[in-house]
Amino acid sequence: MTDKATQLSTLLAPTVESLGLQLLGIEYLPAPGGSVVRLYLDVPDAEVETRHVTIEDCEAVSREVSARLDVEDPISGNYTLEVSSPGVDRPLFAAAQFARFAGERAKVGLKLPQDGRRRLTGTIVSVDEASITFDVDGQPIVVAADNIDKARLVPDWAALGFAPARDLPGGDARPGKPGRKARAGRARED
Structure with a gap:
């Protein structure tokens, strides 16, 4: 903040x-x-x-x-x-809030670049007073708590029931839409 x-x-x-x-x-x-x-x-x-x-x-x-x-x-x-209210993409402001959501994914913007990056998205692994450890693509990254500019949880759309329909015959892969069969054109009878 x-x-x-x-x-x-x-x-x-x-x-x-x-x-x-x-x-x-x-x-x-x-x-x-x-x-x-x-x-x-x-x-x-x-x-x-x-x-x-x-x-x-x-x-x-x-x-x-x-x-x-x-x-x-x-x-x-x-x-x-x-x-x-915080919403599903809840903002995180303090180390205690990160600790509450350990195991969840977060999108983080940094005040100063770290390891060549200003932004990261990863799973919150552990938290102490001074730092937060994230798993980013299988690599641990430790970020000083006071170097975090903004952070938000990344919603798990599948767990919320909004994941795209996949592997359904004729399914519609848009988020939030149930699978639909494609309509075939009908011949008009006169």
């Missing part, structure tokens, strides 16, 4: 927690016409199996966070506030 995102996270986490939710992280995207402040919410770890972030949760957080930002005024100029 950027310094501004870290500052905003420290300021807003208590407000989010007071509503029974967890602030996963904040993206702060400055722009000349107005910045974007994007908050990602989740339910507390103890409730992950029984509850999900709802639209009503996002609306409540948006109202409370807007009021807090109006009082504290930590952002100069115009900004747009976006409040979201």
Whole structure:
């Protein structure tokens, strides 16, 4: 996270927690016409199996966070506030979040190049306070946690039921579409 995102996270986490939710992280995207402040919410770890972030949760957080930002005024100029659940391609902001998803695949952007690359996609193997180890094409790559600019989980579309149909006679290989038989043209009877 950027310094501004870290500052905003420290300021807003208590407000989010007071509503029974967890602030996963904040993206702060400055722009000349107005910045974007994007908050990602989740339910507390103890409730992950029984509850999900709802639209009503996002609306409540948006109202409370807007009021807090109006009082504290930590952002100069115009900004747009976006409040979201993490989604299937969940962003990862902290080492503890990587640890929670050990064994899952993640797409990672680095602040500084490492081993000749600025991006990598690999399986999260292990995590400690200072680094995260990924398996990238069978090779372990250890990345310093503070060198990670952005990271997201890579959804397992097959496990979610959205993998392309394969090996079906006449099947349609588009994601999310069940296999279909090709229609043969019909001769018109007059």
